[in-house]
Amino acid sequence: MRAALALILWLAAPAWGAGSCMAIIGTGEVGGALGMRFAGLGHAIVYGSRTPQVDRVRELVARTGGDARALIPQDAAQACGILVLAIPWEAAESTVAGLGDLDGKIVIDVTNPIRVRDGRVQDPGLPASGVELLQSRAPRARFVKAFNTVNYRIMANPKAAGGPVSVPLSSDDAAAKAEVAKLVSALGLEPADVGPLDTARYTERMAMLYVDMLVRGGPAYEFYFRPRR
Numbered sequence: 001m002r003a004a005l006a007l008i009l010w011l012a013a014p015a016w017g018a019g020s021c022m023a024i025i026g027t028g029e030v031g032g033a034l035g036m037r038f039a040g041l042g043h044a045i046v047y048g049s050r051t052p053q054v055d056r057v058r059e060l061v062a063r064t065g066g067d068a069r070a071l072i073p074q075d076a077a078q079a080c081g082i083l084v085l086a087i088p089w090e091a092a093e094s095t096v097a098g099l100g101d102l103d104g105k106i107v108i109d110v111t112n113p114i115r116v117r118d119g120r121v122q123d124p125g126l127p128a129s130g131v132e133l134l135q136s137r138a139p140r141a142r143f144v145k146a147f148n149t150v151n152y153r154i155m156a157n158p159k160a161a162g163g164p165v166s167v168p169l170s171s172d173d174a175a176a177k178a179e180v181a182k183l184v185s186a187l188g189l190e191p192a193d194v195g196p197l198d199t200a201r202y203t204e205r206m207a208m209l210y211v212d213m214l215v216r217g218g219p220a221y222e223f224y225f226r227p228r229r
């Protein structure tokens with residue numbers, strides 16, 4: 001009974017400020033990298049996993065440390081005020097639709113609608129950016145496109161880039177964008193406000209270029225926006 005009450009209080013804990021609760025939906029390369037980094041900064045991490053009890057996810061939770069936990073995606077999303085979508089694009093629309101009420105929550109969308117075929121990135125042929133399509137599934141969530149042009153290894157260790165790395169931020173919500181900019185800076189990356197949510201149409205294509213270079217085994221670059229003086 002006492003444990004159940006503690007769980008309810010913990011699930012209802014406030015979401016904002018330093019040490020805030022962050023739901024990381026997806027436990028793969030990006031989810032693990034960001035979950036561990038944000039935990040290291042003192043945030044309470046709740047992973048959203050389709051299989052929170054499997055060994056792989058339990059091990060990630062243990063590596064993450066702090067107050068980290070894993071729940072099914074909907075419970076993780078409802079536990080926190082900030083969400084990170086770190087799932088394949090193919091699963092993103094149905095996942096967002098199944099997360100429950102996201103009104104007022106900041107949703108950081110890292111997904112990229114990327115399909116690789118015959119060693120090249122294919123145009124996804126979407127009518128808008130992926131994040132705009134996700135926003136239409138949860139109109140009152142505060143979507144911010146971020147981190148999608150950064151490799152998960154750089155998220156885990158920005159110093160490995162050998163220089164500054166930009167994180168373009170697209171959002172229609174200025175306060176949410178400012179909040180995410182602070183999170184980006186705290187990780188040791190450089191936030192770059194590139195405009196409203198529909199500018200993600202271009203940053204998602206930056207990610208396509210990045211992945212296309214990667215799969216071709218061509219020269220590799222990290223994106224850095226030098227501010228114009």
Ligand SMILES: NC(=O)c1ccc[n+]([C@@H]2O[C@H](COP(=O)([O-])OP(=O)(O)OC[C@H]3O[C@@H](n4cnc5c(N)ncnc54)[C@H](OP(=O)(O)O)[C@@H]3O)[C@@H](O)[C@H]2O)c1
Nearest residue numbers: 026027028029030049050086087088089091111112151152
């Ligand atoms: N890898 C990068 O460097 C990078 C960089 C920038 C952006 N991105 C984008 O970030 C997103 C996540 O990339 P990732 O590399 O972390 O992917 P990943 O390693 O394949 O992990 C994706 C995670 O999403 C969850 N998931 C939910 N529904 C799924 C489904 N239908 N099929 C497979 N997994 C599902 C899984 O966690 P559970 O099994 O626990 O549910 C899985 O571990 C993608 O949209 C990708 O384009 C990746």
